[in-house]
Amino acid sequence: MQVLVPFEATRPKTRLDPLLAADERAAFARAMLRDVLSALLETGHDPVVVATAPVDLGDDVLEGVPVTVDERPLSTAVNSRLGGTDPVGILVSDLGLVTPRAIGSLVAAGAEADVAVAPGRGGGTNGLVVSHPEFRVDFHGVSIRDHLNAAESVGADVRLVDSMRLATDVDEPSDLVEVLLHGEGEAAAWLRAAGFELAVGDGRVGIDRTV
Amino acid sequence: MQVLVPFEATRPKTRLDPLLAADERAAFARAMLRDVLSALLETGHDPVVVATAPVDLGDDVLEGVPVTVDERPLSTAVNSRLGGTDPVGILVSDLGLVTPRAIGSLVAAGAEADVAVAPGRGGGTNGLVVSHPEFRVDFHGVSIRDHLNAAESVGADVRLVDSMRLATDVDEPSDLVEVLLHGEGEAAAWLRAAGFELAVGDGRVGIDRTV
Numbered sequence: 001m002q003v004l005v006p007f008e009a010t011r012p013k014t015r016l017d018p019l020l021a022a023d024e025r026a027a028f029a030r031a032m033l034r035d036v037l038s039a040l041l042e043t044g045h046d047p048v049v050v051a052t053a054p055v056d057l058g059d060d061v062l063e064g065v066p067v068t069v070d071e072r073p074l075s076t077a078v079n080s081r082l083g084g085t086d087p088v089g090i091l092v093s094d095l096g097l098v099t100p101r102a103i104g105s106l107v108a109a110g111a112e113a114d115v116a117v118a119p120g121r122g123g124g125t126n127g128l129v130v131s132h133p134e135f136r137v138d139f140h141g142v143s144i145r146d147h148l149n150a151a152e153s154v155g156a157d158v159r160l161v162d163s164m165r166l167a168t169d170v171d172e173p174s175d176l177v178e179v180l181l182h183g184e185g186e187a188a189a190w191l192r193a194a195g196f197e198l199a200v201g202d203g204r205v206g207i208d209r210t211v
Numbered sequence: 212m213q214v215l216v217p218f219e220a221t222r223p224k225t226r227l228d229p230l231l232a233a234d235e236r237a238a239f240a241r242a243m244l245r246d247v248l249s250a251l252l253e254t255g256h257d258p259v260v261v262a263t264a265p266v267d268l269g270d271d272v273l274e275g276v277p278v279t280v281d282e283r284p285l286s287t288a289v290n291s292r293l294g295g296t297d298p299v300g301i302l303v304s305d306l307g308l309v310t311p312r313a314i315g316s317l318v319a320a321g322a323e324a325d326v327a328v329a330p331g332r333g334g335g336t337n338g339l340v341v342s343h344p345e346f347r348v349d350f351h352g353v354s355i356r357d358h359l360n361a362a363e364s365v366g367a368d369v370r371l372v373d374s375m376r377l378a379t380d381v382d383e384p385s386d387l388v389e390v391l392l393h394g395e396g397e398a399a400a401w402l403r404a405a406g407f408e409l410a411v412g413d414g415r416v417g418i419d420r421t422v
Contacts, residue, residue, distance in 0.1 A: 121375075123416035142409060142411055162316070162375050163374065163375055164332075164374055164375045165373050167375040167378075181355060182330065198334070
């Protein structure tokens with residue numbers, strides 16, 4: 001299955017500004033993108049990066065992944081690639097906890113319904129598999145609610161995917177805790193190499209930077 | 212399977228203090244506990260509430276659920292009930308997004324390994340199924356990491372459960388967004404009746420209280 005992976009290549013991860021400089025945010029965002037693409041390849045799917053600007057994916061196995069530059073808003077860029085007869089997957093690029101197994105549960109849900117949706121924390125949508133030709137995405141606002149309504153309005157049945165790994169898109173400093181705890185790929189390695197570690201205090205765990 | 216459900220009955224949900232008065236926190240915590248117990252009954256398991264003080268569960272089907280008062284620290288109270296030959300489940304009581312299906316994935320994982328663990332956001336552990344007689348819990352600090360280490364040290368194999376619904380224990384104001392979006396039980400209904408609704412602004416979705 002073709003899986004679109006939208007990527008903000010111009011100013012990625014601005015909400016991590018309190019912790020990471022601009023070049024670090026770019027490197028970390030790229031590490032997460034590489035984790036997502038690797039997991040897709042490992043599960044036998046065909047990722048296509050839909051980026052706001054050219055992206056250098058590296059010179060390893062990911063070199064062959066196609067990158068399409070599309071400067072239109074995210075939802076427009078994605079919707080222009082829907083409407084065909086084959087199922088299309090969409091997976092956000094900032095999943096620092098992604099595993100092939102988690103992608104497998106999204107794909108399995110997509111095989112059982114016209115639209116499968118993996119919610120992101122805070123009302124977002126982090127993954128979809130769309131088999132209904134009239135369904136369109138809208139990533140603005142409370143997108144998970146909008147996607148459920150959109151599916152209903154075109155008569156598509158929906159399956160929600162219950163996955164912490166897919167729900168955890170990494171936007172804010174507290175999300176880095178999850179990457180350090182549960183990430184298994186380059187993003188977690190990048191954070192550790194940059195000196196981040198868990199800080200154990202009262203309440204939930206935080207992060208420290210020691211380097 | 213017997214499933215222990217620890218419940219802080221004395222001063223529940225203190226981190227929701229900015230949004231809820233003490234009596235509201237108690238009512239909301241009880242609604243979440245009732246959701247967890249109902250989902251356990253629906254999946255055919257035998258919940259036992261292990262509470263710091265007596266709890267009135269209501270006069271419906273949940274009336275028959277046993278409540279044991281144990282004033283010892285949480286981990287001690289739980290560990291005194293482990294070590295037998297039958298698998299024992301442990302599920303935290305503040306899962307406002309719980310569904311029978313989510314519990315099913317924890318139980319399925321428990322059937323495949325000596326210890327199944329459902330991580331909570333921020334390093335916590337929200338659910339376990341323990342089949343190894345020497346495994347003990349420790350809910351202090353980064354408990355998910357400690358539980359993985361504890362399993363290794365007694366030679367127990369582990370399976371991690373990837374569930375957003377089980378990962379979302381409700382402790383802080385931002386967690387209420389998830390209950391409003393994805394909760395299907397009494398906790399979500401309680402929040403709505405108390406006047407909470409989603410607030411859509413920049414970035415992630417927040418909450419408003421209108422009543």
